[in-house]
Amino acid sequence: xxxxxxxxxxxxxxxxxxxxxxxxxxxxxxxxxxxxxxxxxxxxxxxxxxxxxxxxxxxxxxxxxxxxxxxxxxxxxxxxxxxxxxxxxxxxxxxxxxxxxxxxxxxxxxxxxxxxxxxxxxxxxxxxxxxxxxxxxxxxxxxxxxxxxxxxxxxxxxxxxxxxxxxxxxxxxxxxxxxxxxxxxxxxxxxxxxxxxxxxxxxxxxxxxxxxxxxxxxxxxxxxxxxxxxxxxxxxxxxxxxxxxxxxxxxxxxxxxxxxxxxxxxxxxxxxxxxxxxxxxxxxxxxxxxxxxxxxxxxxxxxxxxxxxxxxxxxxxxxxxxxxxxxxxxxxxxxxxxxxxxxxxxxxxxxxxxxxxxxxxxxxxxxxxxxxxxxxxxxxxxxxxxxxxxxxxxxxxxxxxxxxxxxxxxxxxxxxxxxxxxxxxxxxxxxxxxxxxxxxxxxxxxxxxxxxxxxxxxxxxxxxxxxxxxxxxxxxxxxxxxxxxxxxxxxxxxxxxxxxxxxxxxxxxxxxxxxxxxxxxxxxxxxxxxxxxxxxxxxxxxxxxxxxxxxxxxxxxxxxxxxxxxxxxxxxxxxxxxxxxxxxxxxxxxxxxxxxxxxxxxxxxxxxxxxxxxxxxxxxxxxxxxxxxxxxxxxx
Amino acid sequence: xxxxxxxxxxxxxxxxxxxxxxxxxxxxxxxxxxxxxxxxxxxxxxxxxxxxxxxxxxxxxxxxxxxxxxxxxxxxxxxxxxxxxxxxxxxxxxxxxxxxxxxxxxxxxxxxxxxxxxxxxxxxxxxxxxxxxxxxxxxxxxxxxxxxxxxxxxxxxxxxxxxxxxxxxxxxxxxxxxxxxxxxxxxxxxxxxxxxxxxxxxxxxxxxxxxxxxxxxxxxxxxxxxxxxxxxxxxxxxxxxxxxxxxxxxxxxxxx
Numbered sequence: 001x002x003x004x005x006x007x008x009x010x011x012x013x014x015x016x017x018x019x020x021x022x023x024x025x026x027x028x029x030x031x032x033x034x035x036x037x038x039x040x041x042x043x044x045x046x047x048x049x050x051x052x053x054x055x056x057x058x059x060x061x062x063x064x065x066x067x068x069x070x071x072x073x074x075x076x077x078x079x080x081x082x083x084x085x086x087x088x089x090x091x092x093x094x095x096x097x098x099x100x101x102x103x104x105x106x107x108x109x110x111x112x113x114x115x116x117x118x119x120x121x122x123x124x125x126x127x128x129x130x131x132x133x134x135x136x137x138x139x140x141x142x143x144x145x146x147x148x149x150x151x152x153x154x155x156x157x158x159x160x161x162x163x164x165x166x167x168x169x170x171x172x173x174x175x176x177x178x179x180x181x182x183x184x185x186x187x188x189x190x191x192x193x194x195x196x197x198x199x200x201x202x203x204x205x206x207x208x209x210x211x212x213x214x215x216x217x218x219x220x221x222x223x224x225x226x227x228x229x230x231x232x233x234x235x236x237x238x239x240x241x242x243x244x245x246x247x248x249x250x251x252x253x254x255x256x257x258x259x260x261x262x263x264x265x266x267x268x269x270x271x272x273x274x275x276x277x278x279x280x281x282x283x284x285x286x287x288x289x290x291x292x293x294x295x296x297x298x299x300x301x302x303x304x305x306x307x308x309x310x311x312x313x314x315x316x317x318x319x320x321x322x323x324x325x326x327x328x329x330x331x332x333x334x335x336x337x338x339x340x341x342x343x344x345x346x347x348x349x350x351x352x353x354x355x356x357x358x359x360x361x362x363x364x365x366x367x368x369x370x371x372x373x374x375x376x377x378x379x380x381x382x383x384x385x386x387x388x389x390x391x392x393x394x395x396x397x398x399x400x401x402x403x404x405x406x407x408x409x410x411x412x413x414x415x416x417x418x419x420x421x422x423x424x425x426x427x428x429x430x431x432x433x434x435x436x437x438x439x440x441x442x443x444x445x446x447x448x449x450x451x452x453x454x455x456x457x458x459x460x461x462x463x464x465x466x467x468x469x470x471x472x473x474x475x476x477x478x479x480x481x482x483x484x485x486x487x488x489x490x491x492x493x494x495x496x497x498x499x500x501x502x503x504x505x506x507x508x509x510x511x512x513x514x515x516x517x518x519x520x521x522x523x524x525x526x527x528x529x530x531x532x533x534x535x536x537x538x539x540x541x542x543x544x545x546x547x548x549x550x551x552x553x554x555x556x557x558x559x560x561x562x563x564x565x566x567x568x569x570x571x572x573x574x575x576x577x578x579x580x581x582x583x584x585x586x587x588x589x590x591x592x593x594x595x596x597x598x599x600x601x602x603x604x605x606x607x608x609x610x611x612x613x614x615x616x617x618x619x620x621x622x623x624x625x626x627x628x629x630x631x632x633x634x635x636x
Numbered sequence: 637x638x639x640x641x642x643x644x645x646x647x648x649x650x651x652x653x654x655x656x657x658x659x660x661x662x663x664x665x666x667x668x669x670x671x672x673x674x675x676x677x678x679x680x681x682x683x684x685x686x687x688x689x690x691x692x693x694x695x696x697x698x699x700x701x702x703x704x705x706x707x708x709x710x711x712x713x714x715x716x717x718x719x720x721x722x723x724x725x726x727x728x729x730x731x732x733x734x735x736x737x738x739x740x741x742x743x744x745x746x747x748x749x750x751x752x753x754x755x756x757x758x759x760x761x762x763x764x765x766x767x768x769x770x771x772x773x774x775x776x777x778x779x780x781x782x783x784x785x786x787x788x789x790x791x792x793x794x795x796x797x798x799x800x801x802x803x804x805x806x807x808x809x810x811x812x813x814x815x816x817x818x819x820x821x822x823x824x825x826x827x828x829x830x831x832x833x834x835x836x837x838x839x840x841x842x843x844x845x846x847x848x849x850x851x852x853x854x855x856x857x858x859x860x861x862x863x864x865x866x867x868x869x870x871x872x873x874x875x876x877x878x879x880x881x882x883x884x885x886x887x888x889x890x891x892x
Contacts, residue, residue: 011751100747104806105736105764107729191735192708194747195818
């Protein structure tokens with residue numbers, strides 16, 4: 001059977017190109033992410049760094065690890081998804097050939113083995129290319145992570161020979177997982193189908209497809225329902241997770257959704273060409289579904305992730321702005337409370353210093369510590385420059401070995417086991433606040449000797465009757481601006497938000513760029529494979545009086561309609577994700593905030609339109625090169 | 637084999653069991669209300685070593701008869717017995733075994749696997765049955781259809797007539813008890829058709845091969861030992877040792 005697999009593979013490699021590129025890309029990313037992940041995780045923080053710098057290196061590394069982990073997961077998922085849609089489609093195209101095998105004595109198991117053999121070959125070829133491509137990809141990935149300030153300058157990712165085994169294993173696994181569903185369908189092909197003109201008359205919505213759709217839809221809805229009830233950190237991860245789960249469900253149900261969704265472009269189907277294209281779309285749901293699937297994936301991820309992160313960012317900004325009762329914010333690297341307070345018109349100065357300490361927990365009878373972020377404050381002043389509503393306890397008690405917690409499971413009176421500057425300290429919880437989106441999670445009293453990780457921040461209230469702008473000028477005149485920056489509260493909130501937004505955008509670009517490359521490959525692949533079997537259909541259309549240009553216009557119209565349908569279904573899926581996150585934000589901030597990335601949606605829609613449109617024009621041109629009379633009578 | 641011997645065999649020797657037998661076979665397409673009775677209580681025996689042509693107008697059920705007899709289509713009622721085995725309730729695995737052994741097929745579209753050479757196509761049924769085909773076996777089958785020198789050619793490098801011969805070699809390599817042919821000359825020009833029919837004739841005459849063939853070409857039917865006429869799913873007439881003229885006349889009479 002392997003020999004037959006090999007000969008089909010050799011003969012039909014064009015059909016498999018998309019899948020090979022996908023596997024190679026997946027393997028390259030898995031390998032590069034894995035190597036970088038290990039190098040980053042095992043890298044020591046260089047000696048001789050100040051604690052603030054060391055903290056920043058650790059923070060960045062945590063971000064890099066999370067991004068790499070996500071990349072690993074997403075790369076594998078998208079690769080399996082695309083390979084499986086490729087195989088599903090090739091099985092349909094090869095209906096007659098598979099039936100023929102059954103006719104000359106192949107058992108169901110042999111047909112299944114044939115496909116698995118092809119997948120194995122595809123996996124091996126793909127992972128071979130992937131191992132090679134992994135080297136430049138790794139360099140690119142490290143460069144990107146350094147650019148995004150997630151890894152320190154000069155970081156290198158070490159090559160480990162065993163990774164070849166992991167890469168090839170991943171490639172073969174991706175291909176074999178991708179073929180699993182298609183092989184089941186192939187095994188059900190009846191021998192008599194070899195004699196039929198059109199083999200693809202089998203039901204599109206098979207039992208397994210229903211099952212897959214229902215299970216994933218249920219899982220996705222469950223995630224969406226949970227999202228508003230978990231903390232802000234988990235919410236974004238679960239939202240991304242629900243994106244993936246829902247996209248599988250939507251892809252499974254696409255054959256059902258497509259006819260309904262194509263009512264949308266129906267409105268624009270004017271003239272005979274538009275109507276013919278629309279009829280084609282409705283008639284060949286399978287081809288439509290195969291082409292629409294990667295578009296749906298792309299739009300779901302782009303809209304879902306950008307929308308989620310945007311919503312979270314807007315919410316964080318709103319939260320910071322509404323929680324601040326200050327007029328000015330000064331950032332400085334020096335302690336300057338007294339100097340600030342001495343300036344005319346300054347009423348309250350609250351010093352807030354970002355700090356890091358080790359939070360201990362008992363695991364298997366052993367104490368383990370994990371670095372945590374907090375804010376060191378003077379309770380009285382902090383209470384005056386911020387709006388705070390404790391669930392229980394009182395911030396006024398924050399002195400000595402105490403701590404205030406925001407949105408955690410501890411309650412007033414509990415004791416946190418910590419290590420501060422190397423010595424174990426037990427901190428008693430004196431106040432408990434609701435969770436916030438932008439942090440901090442812990443408020444510590446000043447004078448605890450906790451390590452500072454960033455510039456000191458001073459939130460300042462001006463005296464009643466004084467003008468904030470005038471006070472700001474006086475602060476600058478007093479030379480206080482030289483050692484730091486003086487900003488209005490609103491301006492500071494804006495800067496903070498755009499800083500956070502930049503980090504989010506970086507992470508998103510890192511992940512989405514990957515999803516985009518993948519889906520573009522899949523889109524081109526789907527269009528090429530679909531067009532390869534349409535020579536005869538195009539020829540018939542031309543024999544019925546269509547010019548070559550009209551055939552191409554028809555193909556273009558179809559692809560435009562498919563992009564629209566993909567945008568619609570992807571947007572629908574993403575909206576569900578964003579809405580659940582809006583629910584989460586609403587619970588935390590108390591305000592309904594939605595951010596829709598319209599520019600990004602527009603750009604991605606135009607980009608996909610260009611890719612799909614161009615590919616379908618080129619493939620239609622190629623398919624109509626031969627005079628129609630010669631093609632109309634042949635079989636594919 | 638003399639004409640006389642062939643005649644005896646054609647008439648059906650009571651001592652040899654038929655290669656294929658249909659007992660009260662009916663086949664319905666579609667659901668209850670809109671069901672179409674493609675075959676209606678057909679009883680027929682195909683004697684070992686005989687060549688039977690099945691004719692009839694489009695929609696008469698001749699292809700369905702062939703498919704049911706070959707185990708490609710399940711019968712709604714009745715029994716199909718091939719080489720002494722009742723296949724009406726056979727499992728998919730049993731039907732697969734049947735296709736690997738006692739049953740071979742040739743169709744109008746040559747149905748070769750495009751990516752394999754002629755020799756590989758011929759070897760396919762043996763390989764699928766888990767056997768390692770000897771060179772001699774495959775080459776013998778190709779030589780028998782006059783294509784010994786085309787073993788390494790791909791289907792697209794062969795003419796239609798040659799492709800159909802490869803298909804015959806592939807069907808015959810397993811030495812099937814019965815060869816089912818559905819319009820085997822339908823896609824061939826007259827010369828290629830003639831030479832294919834001669835090949836089938838010699839397989840019957842010299843090796844005692846049983847052939848059941850569906851055709852609507854009177855010339856092809858005239859090469860067979862007997863012709864069965866089907867109309868609306870029922871056997872309506874038969875001719876023994878027909879001439880092309882007799883077949884054509886009978887067809888015309890049915891059309892009238």
